[in-house]
Amino acid sequence: MEEVLTQLNKTSGVRGSMVVGRDGMIIASEVEEGINQEVVAAETIALLQTSERSLSNLDPGPVIKGMISGELGKVLFVGAELGLLIALTEPEANLGLVWLELKNTLQRLHARFQEEENWSP
Amino acid sequence: MDQLSQRIATCQRILAQNPNSTIFASLADAYRKKGMLDKAHKVCEAGLNVHPHYGLAHLVMAKISLDMNLFDEAAYEVDWVSDHGLPQDTVGPLLASLLLKRGRINEAKEMLKELSLSQPGNQQITGLLRVAEERARRERRGGKLLTEVIDGLYKDPGVAGVTLVDKEGLLFGGNLTEGKPEELAVAGAAIYNLAQNGMKRMEFGATQEIELVTTAHRIWLFDSSFGYLILFTEKEISPASIKLKVGKALETIRGG
Numbered sequence: 001m002e003e004v005l006t007q008l009n010k011t012s013g014v015r016g017s018m019v020v021g022r023d024g025m026i027i028a029s030e031v032e033e034g035i036n037q038e039v040v041a042a043e044t045i046a047l048l049q050t051s052e053r054s055l056s057n058l059d060p061g062p063v064i065k066g067m068i069s070g071e072l073g074k075v076l077f078v079g080a081e082l083g084l085l086i087a088l089t090e091p092e093a094n095l096g097l098v099w100l101e102l103k104n105t106l107q108r109l110h111a112r113f114q115e116e117e118n119w120s121p
Numbered sequence: 122m123d124q125l126s127q128r129i130a131t132c133q134r135i136l137a138q139n140p141n142s143t144i145f146a147s148l149a150d151a152y153r154k155k156g157m158l159d160k161a162h163k164v165c166e167a168g169l170n171v172h173p174h175y176g177l178a179h180l181v182m183a184k185i186s187l188d189m190n191l192f193d194e195a196a197y198e199v200d201w202v203s204d205h206g207l208p209q210d211t212v213g214p215l216l217a218s219l220l221l222k223r224g225r226i227n228e229a230k231e232m233l234k235e236l237s238l239s240q241p242g243n244q245q246i247t248g249l250l251r252v253a254e255e256r257a258r259r260e261r262r263g264g265k266l267l268t269e270v271i272d273g274l275y276k277d278p279g280v281a282g283v284t285l286v287d288k289e290g291l292l293f294g295g296n297l298t299e300g301k302p303e304e305l306a307v308a309g310a311a312i313y314n315l316a317q318n319g320m321k322r323m324e325f326g327a328t329q330e331i332e333l334v335t336t337a338h339r340i341w342l343f344d345s346s347f348g349y350l351i352l353f354t355e356k357e358i359s360p361a362s363i364k365l366k367v368g369k370a371l372e373t374i375r376g377g
Contacts, residue, residue, distance in 0.1 A: 051333055
């Protein structure tokens with residue numbers, strides 16, 4: 001799984017990526033030094049859960065992806081089989097390209113996941 | 122142990138000895154004051170199931186609901202305590218807070234003026250009146266312009282809701298096709314405030330914008346000088362087109 005994340009991190013402007021379970025547990029992580037992966041995982045999951053709970057009266061359906069833009073960087077996330085795939089980027093990253101790479105990464109992760117599911121000794 | 126924690130421990134002990142005790146209302150209020158709103162709501166709700174006519178518990182439930190931005194529930198409890206003869210000096214500020222949170226500023230202001238005449242030394246009323254007057258001033262200054270901005274965005278066929286809300290979750294104005302604009306406002310403010318703290322902890326700086334995509338909709342949250350501009354749109358709307366319109370709207374808000 002780390003290999004797939006390393007490939008995603010080669011996208012211009014991406015500072016790191018992670019796969020995090022819906023309980024906030026880090027499943028895999030490849031981030032730049034100086035990024036606190038535990039904080040990123042906990043805050044992203046908290047945002048996802050708060051969003052779904054707060055918006056439930058409007059019945060928009062479950063959140064499938066999202067982006068938070070900050071002055072110094074962006075957090076992009078998409079729902080994955082195991083939880084969330086998160087990418088951390090520079091503020092000026094090409095978002096179209098990063099979203100595309102996130103989609104490709106999801107497919108790669110899905111393929112790996114299927115391989116492991118079908119594996120038998 | 123601080124005073125509130127001591128009070129919680131004492132109430133818990135009494136409730137453990139006598140599960141039917143009316144001390145649950147004090148316990149729920151202590152949880153509320155400590156910011157443990159979910160727990161406060163749960164304790165008060167359970168107690169009210171046993172003591173449905175206990176006025177003090179309804180009063181506490183009104184305060185909890187208001188803090189949780191559960192406006193319909195708060196309105197029900199405020200009506201209940203009002204109908205059951207609880208004194209106006211207790212019910213009045215609660216009702217005024219509810220009106221303020223629902224964006225009915227002038228009604229709140231008039232009510233608080235009357236309350237401050239009958240209770241000139243009441244600091245809670247004085248504080249709320251100050252907030253209402255400030256909000257009314259702000260509305261007079263930019264109200265028409267902001268209403269035009271909100272209405273302009275809402276005209277887009279893919280937009281199902283637009284609200285402008287200040288950072289405390291008080292609704293400034295808005296439209297929502299299905300549901301109450303204050304629900305979108307409260308949800309948006311909660312999400313933005315959480316993201317704001319999260320991004321600071323991640324050392325990603327101040328939050329400028331949030332976009333959430335659900336299976337059927339998109340929710341956009343933008344920082345503006347007035348607070349947060351929140352859009353609730355169809356999922357298939359063109360992000361580029363909506364961002365262009367929002368950019369212009371934010372310029373107008375900031376310039377206004």
